[in-house]
Amino acid sequence: MTLLDAEDVTRKLPEGPVLVQGATLSVSGGEFVAITGPSGSGKSSLLYLLGLLDRPSVGRVRLEGRDTTGLSGDALAALRLARLGFVFQFHFLLPEFSALDNVLIPIRRRGVLDERTARARGMELLGMLGLADAAAKLPEQLSGGMRQRVAIARALANDPALLLADEPTGNLDTKNAAAVFDIFAELARSGERAVITVTHDAELAGRATRRIHLVDGRIVSDEGQGAG
Template identity: 65%
Template sequence: MRPILAAERLGRVLPGEIPVTLVQDVTLAVERGEFVVIMGPSGSGKSSLLYLLGLLDTPTSGRVLLDGQDTSGFGEDELAATRLRKLGFVFQFHFLLAEFSVLDNVLLPLRRLGVLTEDAARRRARELLDQLGLSEHGHKRPYQISGGQRQRVAIARALANDPPLILADEPTGNLDTRAAANVRQILRDLTRAFGKTVIAVTHDLTFAGAADRRIGIVDGRIDPDWRA
């Protein structure tokens, strides 16, 4: 079976008077249903790699294959459309829209995709909130719930359009131990029970311990010997 996500000799250089190399020569493949974490010291380029894998940034060399499809020729609109359908993001800071209710935040990608009717989209969003234990918080604003709850809303939103791949950037970085354990469990369950693929960047060793595979990044390269 072909990998859901593959990177071939991926490189990203920030242009400028002194060009900065963020990522260089990264080749990796992630299988469907795998739970992969990317680890490394601060500033090693692991977040940059995640943005490249998540089609948020375009590589200066190499290419990303998503579900076997080469994305290197994609324009901005195609990249956006791909993100909408195939990728879900969870960031360290929850990045919910403060002016919208929890339910409306989860509805955002559903409404943008516009495949489901408004009623069906609402049902789907409520289902996701139920599954993540947030059923009674749908009408609340993001600032009225706890950090762990917010991160679960972010996960619900990432799952809204049922993408095969979830990308998380320090998903537990801002949470207390209990909330972190909860988020870790949810992400792991996604790979086990729902066949999702999760790629997460983390500093959190406990979190990394739950993953199927750990990839170490040092100075923008994969370092097979890296240990936290």
């Protein structure tokens, strides 16, 4: 099942530089995609375009068959809330809220689950990522690896079709980085979901089922497509 379809996507800045040039790709459920490339090659820019955080200057992005071109900011926000999950290099947890409350933010914002079910869902996610004991703790009381796992739990809160990660292991040691990639591989394995991650670590990229290599904003290689 094709979750995401990018067609000839180009992103130019108003000042001139081209971040992404004519990228075409499609991602299906069960795929674990690593986007690699030297710094400044447009990896993150491509990820933001695929994640509907940014709009392409040319081309179109389809999410679950739906063309997102021309959708309003609010409509894109609603899609991100319900269908997408983000993990960044920095954990971006809200410092005033406990790990569980951080995970609950997207669930509460979506407002589909009642409070009890929402908390149960939050605890289940934290438990799945080995953080059951950390639920009540504030982010500053957690280690770097734990924070990033809380951030992953938050990204998964509304059961997204697509998990997007931008250098999620950039601030982690090798062991924690490997753990995060194991989690991603596990998440993709169910087949319902796809994971797309940007990384500059070739070794970690090797764990993905598919590797897209970017140079100067262009896709130069795409290995392992459909191998999920």
